[in-house]
Amino acid sequence: MTLDEMQDRLGCWLDGSGPSPEIVMSTRVRLARNFRDHRFVHRSDEHELRQILEEAVHGVRESRALDGETVIWTHEISEADRRFLMERHLVSSEIVSNSRPAAVIVGPDECVSVMVNEEDHLRIQTMQSGFQPSKTWEMADEIDSGLEKRLAYAFSEQWGYLTACPTNTGTGLRVSVLIHLPGLVLTGQIARALKGIAQVGLAVRGLYGEGSEAMGNFFQVSNQTTLGQSESEIIESLERVTRQVIEHEGRARRILLKDAKPQIEDKVWRAFGLLKYGRLMRPPEVMNLCSAIRLGLGLGMLSGLSYGLLNGLMVLSQPAHVERITGSPPEEPQSNAARAGLVRRLLQNCDAC
Amino acid sequence: MLCERCGKETATVYYTDIQEGKLTQLHLCKKCADELGISHQASPGEFAISNLLGGMLDEADETETEATAARCSVCGLMYGEFKEAGRLGCPACYGSFAASLKDLLRRIHGSSQHEGKVPSSEVGLVAERREVRRLRDDLQKAVDAEEFERAAEIRDQLRALQTRSGPSEEG
Numbered sequence: 001m002t003l004d005e006m007q008d009r010l011g012c013w014l015d016g017s018g019p020s021p022e023i024v025m026s027t028r029v030r031l032a033r034n035f036r037d038h039r040f041v042h043r044s045d046e047h048e049l050r051q052i053l054e055e056a057v058h059g060v061r062e063s064r065a066l067d068g069e070t071v072i073w074t075h076e077i078s079e080a081d082r083r084f085l086m087e088r089h090l091v092s093s094e095i096v097s098n099s100r101p102a103a104v105i106v107g108p109d110e111c112v113s114v115m116v117n118e119e120d121h122l123r124i125q126t127m128q129s130g131f132q133p134s135k136t137w138e139m140a141d142e143i144d145s146g147l148e149k150r151l152a153y154a155f156s157e158q159w160g161y162l163t164a165c166p167t168n169t170g171t172g173l174r175v176s177v178l179i180h181l182p183g184l185v186l187t188g189q190i191a192r193a194l195k196g197i198a199q200v201g202l203a204v205r206g207l208y209g210e211g212s213e214a215m216g217n218f219f220q221v222s223n224q225t226t227l228g229q230s231e232s233e234i235i236e237s238l239e240r241v242t243r244q245v246i247e248h249e250g251r252a253r254r255i256l257l258k259d260a261k262p263q264i265e266d267k268v269w270r271a272f273g274l275l276k277y278g279r280l281m282r283p284p285e286v287m288n289l290c291s292a293i294r295l296g297l298g299l300g301m302l303s304g305l306s307y308g309l310l311n312g313l314m315v316l317s318q319p320a321h322v323e324r325i326t327g328s329p330p331e332e333p334q335s336n337a338a339r340a341g342l343v344r345r346l347l348q349n350c351d352a353c
Numbered sequence: 354m355l356c357e358r359c360g361k362e363t364a365t366v367y368y369t370d371i372q373e374g375k376l377t378q379l380h381l382c383k384k385c386a387d388e389l390g391i392s393h394q395a396s397p398g399e400f401a402i403s404n405l406l407g408g409m410l411d412e413a414d415e416t417e418t419e420a421t422a423a424r425c426s427v428c429g430l431m432y433g434e435f436k437e438a439g440r441l442g443c444p445a446c447y448g449s450f451a452a453s454l455k456d457l458l459r460r461i462h463g464s465s466q467h468e469g470k471v472p473s474s475e476v477g478l479v480a481e482r483r484e485v486r487r488l489r490d491d492l493q494k495a496v497d498a499e500e501f502e503r504a505a506e507i508r509d510q511l512r513a514l515q516t517r518s519g520p521s522e523e524g
Contacts, residue, residue, distance in 0.1 A: 039442055043443065164440045228462050
C-alpha cells in the first residue's frame, strides 16, 4: 500500500461502528517496548537506529502479527507526508519533526500499527471505533506476544518493560478514548468533569495527544500511571471512569433537548448548511461544524448521514490531507478553498433531513 | 545466582562493561571480582565504562540518592543528564541508577513494583516470586491484625512454596 492508495480510504477505526459511537469516537491502545541490547532512541547514533529499524521490521514480518503490513520509512518521505500520517493517528508529532531513521509499520486496515524509533524502539498501536477498551487491549496484547518471541525486549521483573522515559515504565501501556462532550461543554459542566477525571488519576488531552488543543469538543482521556497495576486493572479503571463520563454527557444532552431544543436544532442545521455550501473553510471550523452535526445526529435531529462520514470528514479535512488529495498549495486562502471543495464533494450525496 | 567465574560462591557483584560497542555483563562473587581487579570503587582515572555497580538492589539504601555525576556503566549517561532531559540512555540505566529511580518511580506511579504482563520466556519464575510476595504481604497483615492462626497458615504456605522452588533469592 502506498501513501497515494492510503489517501483514498480511511482506517477502520473511523467507521463509526462499535459501542456508544455518539459519544466515543474511538479507543486506542499503545504499548511501549524497547530492545534489550540497544541504547534508547535519543541516545542512538544513525547506525544503531538503522539496526533497530532492520530488527524491528524483520521481527514484525516474521511474526505475521500485522497480517499483511506496509512499511513506511518516515525519514525518506517529506514532512508534509509525515504530517499526513499524523493526521491519521499513525505517527506522533515527534516523528513529524524528525528526519532521523524511523518507520511506521501499518496493518491493512490501519487499526494496527507499529511505530519504530519514536521515543521508544517500538510503539505498538491498536485502534477501534467506539468504546472498546478490552478488545483494543487484547489486539495489542496479541501483537506484542507475537513479537516477543522474535525480539529480545528490555524487561525487568521489578520494573516491567523498560522505557526511555520512566513515566511509561512497567506495562508500557497507554489506553485512551477519544470522547465528544458537547453536552457538558454547552451546559457549563466541562471544567468540573475534566477536574474529576484528573482527580482519579487519568489524563485529559486534546485531539492529537500530548500538548495538542481540544478542538470541536473532543477530548482524549487516558491512564497516567503504568507501574504497579496489571494491564486489565488499568483498562478496567479507564472503562469505569469513561462509562461515568458517558452517562453525564448523556444526561447533559437530555437537558439540552428539554430546555433548548430550538436553539440546538438551529445550531445543528446551520452547521450542516455551512459545511455543505461554504466556499472557504479553515480546519478548526470544519472540526467545530462536524461537532455540532455530530451532536444533532446523537439527538436525532437529523438523519441521512453517519458517524463514519463525520469521522472521515474530520480526518480528510486536515491540512496535509487536503494538500495531498486536492493538490492545492498549503497556503491560505487556496488551501481553505480546496478544503471547502473537498468537504462539499464528500457531502454531495448526503441528503440529510 | 552463583558466580559465573567460579560457579561456587553466590554472586554479589554485578559487572557491566562495554568495549568497542560490545557489551559484557558478569555476575561475580566478591573473591573473583577482587582477583579480576574489579572492586566496588572504580579507581579514579580508570575508564568510566568500567564503572561497576557494586551491590544489588537489595543492598541499596532506599533513601540514597545518586549523585548527579553518577554514570551508567553501559551507555555513559550521567544521572544529571537524565534529570535534565527526562529520558534514560539505555535499558541498563535502570540498574545503574536503581536507588534514585526506585524513589522516582514511586513518586510517578505510586509503586515501584511491576504487576503486569511478563514476556513468556520469564513467566514461570516471575509468577512464583509474585506469589511469594503476595503471601508475605498477607502474612504481615495477619500479624498486624493479630490473627495468629491465619498467620501460621500463611507461613506454612510460604514455606511449602519456598521449599518447592528452592532457596529464595530474597532470603
